[in-house]
Amino acid sequence: MAQNRVKPVPVIFDSDMGPDYDDVGAITILHTLADKGEAKILATMASTNYEGVAGVLNVFNTYFNKPWIPVGVPKGTALNLRDWQHWTDTLLAKYPHKIKTNTEAADAVKLYRKILASQPDHSVTIITVGFLTNLSNLLNTGADEYSSLTGKELVKKKVKQLVCMAGRFPSGSEFNVMKDAPSSKNVYENWDTPVIFSGFEIGVKIKAGLPLIHNSTIQNSPVKDAFRISIPMAAEDSLGRCSWDETAVLVAIRGYNLFYDLHKGKIVVAADGSNTWDDKGIGQAYLVEKADYKTVQDLINELIMHQPVSKIINKRSIGQVRKNQSTGSRIAKIEALNRKIDKIEANIRRRETEISRVEAQ
Template sequence: MARKSYLLFAFLLAMIIRTQAQQQPLPVILDTDIAGDYDDVGALTLLHAFADKGEARILAVISSNAFETTVPTISVLNTYFNKPHIPVGITRKSAPNESCPQQWAQAIIAKYPHNLTGNAQAEEAVALYRRILAQQPDHSVTIITIGFFTNLAGLLASKADAYSALNGRQLVKQKVKQLVSMATSLPVGKTTGREYNVYIDAPAAQTVLAQWETPVTLSPFEVGEQVRTGIPLIKDKSIQHSPVKDAFAIALAKDKDTIGRMSWDQTAVFAAIRGITPWFNSRKLNLRIEKDGSNTLIPGTRFTYLELTGSQAKKLQQEIEKLMHHQPAH
């Protein structure tokens, strides 16, 4: 009888510990190329919504794009969501430097408050990565990349410094739980593909996807392509004075888009925080990144590769759209 009571107690204790662990906010660093497209705005909105719901803790937002609006745009959104003091970083390289053709970034920077008014006010990307990672428990941080691999390649190549005696690869292996990335493409029936986040800085993508030593989940082009969002957001009259709504309204109008923007970046954030099941299907595979930034399917199981059925895409679209309507508490 005593043994049965002990086993029951041990089981209940394990369930309590597991539940508490599941309820802990997931520590996240978001790496974005925000400006070239506006799905990044939706993705950062999702991350703030998850943070406000207690599902995520935003450690830093870092830009892999040197374009002049990136840091002020991040600052606008962090300020809007009542988190202006989240550390912000940016690459100090001159490229990638991808502009904002629809001018939505310039519009929200001019209209909304922000405390970082230029890229020079943000920390250098690799130094910020090293500082943040060194402070975290082992195997705890989820890194979400929704842009280029520029910063992560720099992190892997980094040397020991004042923040950590570990080099970049050692620091990643010790502190990072998983990498979730919006990247790569494999059209149905094909063994090769080419995707923007990879080919813009192909050498960086080659380095990261060959050398990264934690679990990697890829949300490819074909997943986000099926999830269209933004039209209900811009039609929601209850949302006023919102840089998120403004960005989508301006960009959708410029693009003459009446069905909603493809939600590539939002799918990566969603998968990182909410998990794969039941929202996505997945398979294990390996990819080689070619010099031109294309990717080729090769034998192996290094990556978890997300896929969507039509019914999953519809449900995911509804959930992402709802999260994109999230507004800060006032």
């Protein structure tokens, strides 16, 4: 009997990748679900512009065998907040990444316009787990070489939904909304597609990272390194880091039904970035717990321990080769296996390009 294949969700991922390290968990879950065929990553965007943020995104894309994923950074005014634990410095020093400076990355707004213009109508899910800087700038754009539509028109035509780790509900102040309040206010007042919020109260209970850092089978992982470095540096993280950003990715790809209900209405952002909720508003909703949060916690901890497919293959194959072959033969076998992996990955990239071309027609 033929099985119904789930069509991968086309995603643009927008992160502040640095002030906190739940962004690491979020991009890891995104790549995990992409490896499972549930997501297709169109681009990874930084909503901050501290030097090195483009390289950090490229580190994760490279680690998960997708170094070709475009990276965008704000080229104008943006926050330059970065991690105080310096895990980003470790990752940039330790792991391969082709993008060395932010100047080598694309302008985030131009990249948004280029990608959205090439996608089928009402198809793209945008996930924000940082500031709304890029999306505000996108809404303010006019026609360009990629589309005759304004930013607001392009969003309405091409975006299916916006899923944000943002806000505190039903009211309060939350970092992602507050730090660039004018952008947050512009986006949430003028965005013309459905918006789902995973608020502060959703992720604060969910602790992630301890199973990962205690898993001795995972080695040379930027994901593990970020959590390994950061967790011991804050007493409040002794049980793991709060999973604010991870929940947004999970809901954006797999939907909210298993774990959450939606409270519909519309966010109201004040000039200082604090938020309230208008139950009479339309087009937006925030998550409300339905399942035990520990169920989501277990799932997140499992997903962030995912390793790149080729890395798993290499580990298993090298172990088997060592049992049976001399040193020279081992090396030859490993090199042959890596060539096969390279061919498989090249075929995957070629197939993804063909699918994108067909979908854009």
